[in-house]
Amino acid sequence: MDLTLWQYQFRIIMLGDSTVGKSSLLKRYTEDLFLESINQTVGVDFYVHFLEVEPGVRVKLQFWDTAGQERFRSVTRSYYRNSVGGLLVFDMTNRASFDHVKEWHAEVCERVRPQKVLFVLVGQKSDRGDDRAVSREEAEKLAGQLGVPYVEASAKTGHNVKDAFELLTRRIYQGLLSGEVEPQDGWDGVKCAARRPLRLQRDDPARPSAAPRKCCP
C-alpha cells in the first residue's frame, strides 16, 4: 500500500505563547521524540502526519508550527486563514500563557471570519503537575466558554499527545461529514484527493455515514 495516499488533507495550526511546547508536541506526535533543548521556532515550521480516521479513510495532516514570539506575529498571522483546525496550547506552569489563550483564540476567529477554525485547548507539561499555576477546573471553564474540548498533555512523557491530535482530527472529520466544515474554492483548510475511491465508498450501502458536501463530487 502506498503510504502517501490520502483521501483528505487537513491544515492545522499550532497556537500559543513561546515555550509552551508547540514544537515539542509535534515532535512527539510525528517522530515520538522529545528534546530538552529545542530551537525556538523562527516564523513557521511545517510537519506532516497521516491518520486513518475510519477504515479506508486516510487523512494527511499538515501542521503549521507557528513561532509564539511576538516579533513573528505578522508572518504567523498569514497562516490562520487556510487552517481548518487549531491546537491552542498553554503551559500549565505558566500563568501568563493561559491568560493569553483568549487572545490567541479571538485573534484567529477574527481573521478567518466567515470561515471557522475548530480548536482543541491543550494544557501542556502535565509531567510538571506539581508546579501548576493553572488548575484543571479553570482550564475546563475556559474551554467551556470557548466551546472547545480540553486535554492535559506532556510532550516530555507523551501523555495524551496522540489523544489531543486525534481528538482534533476526528472533530474536523465529523464536521466535514455533518456539513459544519465546508470545503470551498480558494480555501486550503481541507482538500479532497481520491475522487473515485470516495464515490465508491459513498455508494456503498454498508456505509451509513453522510457523505461530505461540496467535496469530491
Ligand SMILES: Nc1nc2c(ncn2[C@@H]2O[C@H](COP(=O)(O)OP(=O)(O)OP(=O)(O)O)[C@@H](O)[C@H]2O)c(=O)[nH]1
Ligand atoms: N517538562 C516539560 N518540558 C517541555 C514539555 N514540552 C516542551 N518542553 C520544554 O519547553 C521548552 C520549549 O519548548 P518548545 O517546543 O520549543 O516550545 P514552543 O511553544 O514551540 O516555543 P516557540 O517556538 O518559541 O513558540 C523546551 O525546553 C522543551 O524541552 C513538556 O511536556 N514537559
Ligand SMILES: [Mg+2]
Ligand atoms: Mg516552536
